[in-house]
Amino acid sequence: MVTVGQRPWLTMTEIAALRLPDMPETQQGVLKKITAENWITPESEGQAWRRREGQGGGYEFALTILPLRAQIEAARSLQGLSRDPVAAAESETIGKRKRTALWKHFDTLPDKLKDKARNAYRILDAVEALVNAGQRKYVAMMLIASQERVSMRTIQLWYKRVRGLNKCDWLAALAPNYAKPSERVHCPGEAWDILRSDYLRRESPTFASCYARLVKVAEERGWTLPSRRTLLARMNASPVGMRVHQREGEDKLKALYPAQRRDHSVFHALEAVNADGHKFDVFVEWPIGNETRIVRPVLVGFQDIYSGKILSWRIDISENKESVRLAFGDMVEKYGIPKLCYLDNGRNFASKWLTGGVPNRYRFKVLNDEPLGIMPQLGVEVHWTKPYSGQSKPIERAWRDFASDIAKHPAFAGAYTGANPTAKPENYASKAVPLDRFIAVVSQGIADHNARTGRRSDVCKGKYSFDQVFEESYRRSVITKATEEQRRLWLLPAEQITVSRRDGVIEIEGNRYWAEFLEEHRGTKVVVRLDPQDLQADIHVYRSSGVYLGAAKCVAKTGFADKDAARRHQQARKEFIRANKLQGEAAKRLSDEELAAVFASLPKEEEPPLESAVTRMFTAPQVQGNTALATQFMAEADAQEIEEEEENENILRFLQRDR
Structure with a gap:
């Protein structure tokens, strides 16, 4: 045209x-x-x-x-x-903008409105077909209007919409456009700031409550507010990430970002492992000395990253460095030494017993006199991960299975605590499971977890189990086994101690150890490796550099025979102190400042001056100041010395007379 x-x-x-x-x-x-x-x-x-x-x-x-x-x-x-080239270029630019705007609007419509546009396009296309066949346009519109049961006026309006457009853009132009441009409802800036600050809080208040509070402020200050629905739409138009971060925290914001998918097949069996702790939602009877405590045990496990198999695990009353060390030792003893290990950067995994000499998140440096931990000495490369992050530790996925498959086992009926305080079962705390039964069920549950076929990981491919893919890769991989000397490293935890300067004795938990070679190292720091389950056995002594010095025997068995028992005793004492402290805080309802304010509000009473019935005049001494006091003290000392000399002379006379 x-x-x-x-x-x-x-x-x-x-x-x-x-x-x-x-x-x-x-x-x-x-x-x-x-x-x-x-x-x-x-x-x-x-x-x-x-x-x-x-x-x-x-x-x-x-x-x-x-x-x-x-x-x-x-x-x-x-x-x-x-x-005119300028006019032609401007016309072409405007045409492109119009086409872009039409199709952008078409994409934002729901399918119901898009279907209306498609129906209008179909009718116009039928009219154009009759016109191309030689029929007059007016007659063609009448025929199609009668057949499709639409009015002539409607068809003419559709033609008006597509006037001047290429037929390829007719569909977008025929899309309904019910939104009419309107001015944005004015909201006072200070009112919007109050509403947004109130709504974007970590307490996550409802928008209705925030709006109700804003209405009270608006009535007092004479503001005219838009409707709640209008302001809610304006609030929802703000970035989702910003709202999630302000109302739900950084962890929820991280969940909005897509997780990285990692290919486990780049490793082979035992090349890379990861470890973490899991607290069971089960009440267990845990014997401590002559008593039995009801606790929720913690499992510390090591998992092979390639296959997903749980290689070793230990159960204890809490996640501690001893259970981590024992679980690591079980893995090395049974399978071999891994090359890489991904650990949670908590205190128990970052302890010097296990990873001494590796920079961690608490210092990011290594002290000069810090001993090398077990993993660095075995050549294991340590990598730190974020706590509670399943993206960086695949073992978190296994803990989710344990929480559903093991914690809810029929043998634990009545002892299951629920995943959180708001999800307690009806039979909550009705019983506790004996420790031996709990360990047996957990052991069988982990074995079933490793043997279950049809795993959908990138290695199992929906067919095999963790055991199968681990065994297949383990057989064709080069595995490093630990020597007897290396086993001594992980079987006995390291501890840095100063040798006594007086007699060369090493004292641990009340037990005293000694050997002749320790006399040459009095007053120096050494590394001792011992069995935490038997503190009365011999200990092995090393220099801080790792040079082995020898074994020292226990010469005074007065301390605890079990270091785990000593640790539990220390924990029980801390809980006792904490319980009494909480009781004291509960009893003391008023703070020191509040208490002082109570007494400060009381009316003050002035004490009347006292009068003595008898008075006398003050007479100054002959010598004033410190000189008078010194003279009096020297006179008393001389008199006492004379009495002592006379008494000694009487004793000598008595002894000479007896002779």
Whole structure:
């Protein structure tokens, strides 16, 4: 379709100015021809003519209504008028923007509205098919309107929407556009700040409560507020990540970011392991000396990253460095020494017993006199991970299985505590499981966990179990086994102790150890390795550099025979002190400041001056100041010395007389 400037329609003035064949050359002549031939009819509005927009009004006419010779000459003339490259470039740019806006709007619509656009496009396409077959357009619209049961006016409105557009853009142009541009409802800036600050709190208040509080402030200050629905929509239009971070915290914000998928097949069996602790949601009877405590035991386990198999595990009353060391030792003893180990950066895993000499998150440096831990001495490369992060520790996925498969085992009925305080079962704390039964069920549960087939990991491929893929890779991999000397490293934990300067004795938990070679190291720091289950056995002594010095025997068995028992005793004492401290805090309802304020508010009573019935005049001593005191003290000392000399002389006379 040809254009004048950027308009596809011609006014009467423009038609006259073109001096077209078979057409008058004046505006009055063009008007007479239009009136005589009845160009302006209701049926042809939008097709042959339309009302002119802008100042002055009037009518505009399509080129198709002109005589054939006039159409050809007008097309030639208009092509010459539209040769301006600047105007052509601007027209093309506006066209692209219009197309982009149409399709962007189409994409934002739901399928229900898109189907309406598709139906309108189908009807217009049917009209165009009849027109191309030789039917007049008006007749074609009548036929299709009757067949599709739509009005002629509707079809004409659809044609008006697609006027000047390529047919490939008709679908987007026919999409309903119910949204009408309207001015944004004004909200006072201070009111919006109050509402947003109230809503974006970690306590996560409801929007209704925040709005109700804002209404009270608005009434007091004379503000006019938009509706709650309007402000809620405005709040929801803010970034989701910002709202989640402010209301739910950084951990929830991290969950919005897609997790990294890691390929486990880059390792082989036992090349890389990871470890973590898991606290069971089960009450267990745990014997401590002559008493039995009800506790929730903690399992410390090591998992092979390649296969997902749990290689070793230990159960204790809490997650501590002893259980971590024993679990690591079990893995090395049974399978071998791994190359990489991913550990939680908590205190128990970052202890010097296990990872001494490796920079950790508490210092990020290594002290000069710090002993090397078991893993560095065995050549294990340690990597620290984030706590409670399943993305960095695959073993977290296994703990989720244990929480559902093992903790809810029928043998633990009545002892299950629930995953959180709000999910307690009806039979909560009705019983506790004996320790031996608990260990047996956990042992069988871990074995079943490793042997279950159909695992969907990238290594098991939905067919095999953790045991199967680990065994297959273990057989064809080069595995480093521990020597007897290396076993002594992980079997006996390391501890840095100063040898006594006086006699070269080493004292641990009340037990005293001694050997002749220790006399040469009095007052120096050494590393001792011992069995925590038997503190009365021999200990092995090393230099801080790791050089083995020898074994020292226990010469005074006065301390605890079990270091674990000593640790439990220390923990029980701490709990006792903590319980009494909490009772004291509960009893003391008022703080020191509040108590002082109570007494400060009391009326003050002034004490009346006292009068003595008998008085005497003050007489100053002959010598004033410290000299008088010194003179009196020396006189008393001389008298006492004379008495002692006389007494000694009497004793000598008595002894000489007896002789």
